[in-house]
Amino acid sequence: MTTLLSSLKVIDRPKIEPKPPILGKRMKLIERLDEQLAMVQCMLAGEPFEAFKEKVVKHPETGERQTIRKRKAVRPWYYDANEHYYFEIKVGLKSMELEKGKTAIDVGSKDKLLDVIGTIIKAVEKGELDTHILALSPPKAPKLRNRTKKTV
Numbered sequence: 001m002t003t004l005l006s007s008l009k010v011i012d013r014p015k016i017e018p019k020p021p022i023l024g025k026r027m028k029l030i031e032r033l034d035e036q037l038a039m040v041q042c043m044l045a046g047e048p049f050e051a052f053k054e055k056v057v058k059h060p061e062t063g064e065r066q067t068i069r070k071r072k073a074v075r076p077w078y079y080d081a082n083e084h085y086y087f088e089i090k091v092g093l094k095s096m097e098l099e100k101g102k103t104a105i106d107v108g109s110k111d112k113l114l115d116v117i118g119t120i121i122k123a124v125e126k127g128e129l130d131t132h133i134l135a136l137s138p139p140k141a142p143k144l145r146n147r148t149k150k151t152v
Helices: 021-045 110-126 130-136
Strands: 051-058 065-072 078-081 084-088 104-108
Touching: 021 051, 021 110, 021 130, 084 110, 104 110
Parallel strands: none
Antiparallel strands: 051 065, 078 084, 084 104
């Protein structure tokens, strides 16, 4: 007579390597670039741009958890001087140096902004900006737990 558990293949737990931190940083930068892309599309269409983030809050009366959409401020990474546009890639609050001492990308007219941002997104996906991203936000050291017990 066989049991159900004996029909399963049991093994030791395999060791799973953690994902490199650059993958998360790439995804975060791509999300920010997508916001910039949407902002440029709204600017070209003459529409106002609004960005939202979802936040989980507890209802004060019922105690239920609810997800609400909250407006968030997004600053443009592009700027113009006499109808000539420039674009900067930002990680956190810092502008990324693409070459030594050079942070701005010369775009030209504002209708070329969409192509420039699309090219930057493809470069981030391929990992071409990994060294620049890590220079602005180096990976954090893992937190160590304090395992000593306090005696009172």
